[in-house]
Structure formats: C-alpha cells, structure tokens
Amino acid sequence: MSVLAGGVWCDGAFDRRMQCDSPAGTAYLLSPWLRLVPDPLGRPYNVLRAWISQGNYAASPSDSTKRAEAQVQSAVCPWGVTYVHHWRMVVPPDLVNYGASSYAVVAQCHDVNVAGVGRRPSLAVEVINNVLFWNFSNTANSAGVNVYSRPIAAGQELEFTLRVRWADGTNEAAANGLVQIYDGDTLVYSASGAKNTWDGNATTEPNPPYLKAGIYQPHTGDSWWPGRQLAMFHIASLTATADETPASLRAYVDARLAANSNAPRPPYVPLGM
Secondary structure, eight states, rough: OOOOEEEEEGGGGGGGGEEEEEEESSTTSSOOEEEEEOOOOSSSSSSEEEEEEHHHHHSSSSSTEEEEEEEEEEEGOHHHHHHHHEEEEEOOOOOOOOOOTTOOOEEEEEETTTTTTOOSSSEEEEETTEEEEEEEETTTTTEEEEEEEEETTTEEEEEEEEEEOOSSSSSGGGGGOOEEEEEEEEEEEEEEEEEOOOOOOOOTOSOOOEEEEEOOOOOTTOOTOOOOEEEEEEEEEEEETOOHHHHHHHHHHHHHHTTTOOOOOOOOOOOOO
C-alpha cells in the first residue's frame, strides 16, 4: 500500500510530486489563489484554500487568475497501471448559489495533452447550481457524459475516491479500461471494458490523466460571473496504488491530520493592553 503523490495539505503535499498548475510564481510555492489556511469548520489543522475572483481576472487576464489548482506531476503515473485517486474537501461555509448557469471545476483528472490540443479533461468534477457532477469526456463523447451527481451544501465535507485504469485504445487496450467512483464508502458508478479517456499515442499522451484539485472557472465571459468569486477548501488530494480503498485512505488522512494539528492559540490580547 502506498501514496504515490500528493497527500494531506497540512502535511506538505507539495513534498510528494505535486505542484501548482499555471502558477503565478513557481510551481512549488503557494500563491494568493492557493494558500494554507485554518480549517473553515474550526478543526485544529490547516487546509488548502483555492480561491478565484472575476475581479482579479478582469484586472489581469491570465490562466493563473481564472484557476487555482494543484496537480500531481504527470510522470508519476505510467500507462498500464490501475490507480486510486482521492479527494477530500470542504464546501465553503458561506457558499453562495449563483444560479443555474454558474459553473466551476473543483477536481479533475486531465490528460497530458502535450500537443496543446484544447479539450475537456477526461474527468471534470463540476459544481453547477450547487449540484456536483462527475463528467467524463473522451474522443467519442467530447462534450462530456455525466455519470454521477449530488447536491452540495454550505460547510459540507466531501470525500471521493476514484479507482481507474485509463484506456485510450493505443497506450492501453480499451478492454482494460476501468472506472469506479466512491462517494465515501459507497460505490456510486462503475464501468469497465471500454475506452475512458481521449484517443492518443505515445507522443501525444506519454502518460494517462493525472489528478488535479482546486477551483477553476474556464468560462470567463459568462454573464453570471462579473463581480463574483469562488472558493473550495481541500483537505487531501492524492494518488495511490491500486490496493488502497476509501477506508484505508481515510485512515491515512485522519492520521496525518491528527499528527499535524495546530498548536493551541494564546488568548487574544488587544493592542495597548
């Protein structure tokens, strides 16, 4: 059993082959959009706050101001292997529903796409109108197919595990494709024996899709977006070997949270007293 990359954010996930995606500074430094903050539910550990605002993007349009994401380094995951990806996050306690047209991505598995071909991620975990959707895209379904959804609520903790063997039909035979999604301990979707990512070859797809976590609003021209902001708090984001389960990864995360609790804070003393 082994965690291959990422981990628990209060435990230094960047130390385990993870980096910022489209960083404003360097790949291994947090930024104004990705930073460690106290758990929003008041528990004694830090979490990764991913935050973006339309005002920042309007003032300085760039990839870094419309996404706040961290990613596993793609080279961690060669083809022909079954992986377990795990996300644990907290919905902001002050969550605002921006309506039916609102859209954000809070977790992904993205194909390497080294040729720079613009397309949807193989997996996008999307929040639309305060409902979380799991959408898979590939060459045959370029617009994405929703395979699981559930409402989310302010202050709710979410835990998802994806067991997957990516199959593009070239680097990995379609017959070996496998997808299993767990919401907590409950298996909510399963598929096998078919392609489950974009068609590729050894040049355009040297590695299968890799984990990403944060928040991303790609539709910067949407009418609902001006003046708005989005956030998500990530507790753990990791890629592990195939023998891990939701229960074993939950135990790992809980143990690391307990080992990295914040020291008790001294009483507040106003200035001048």
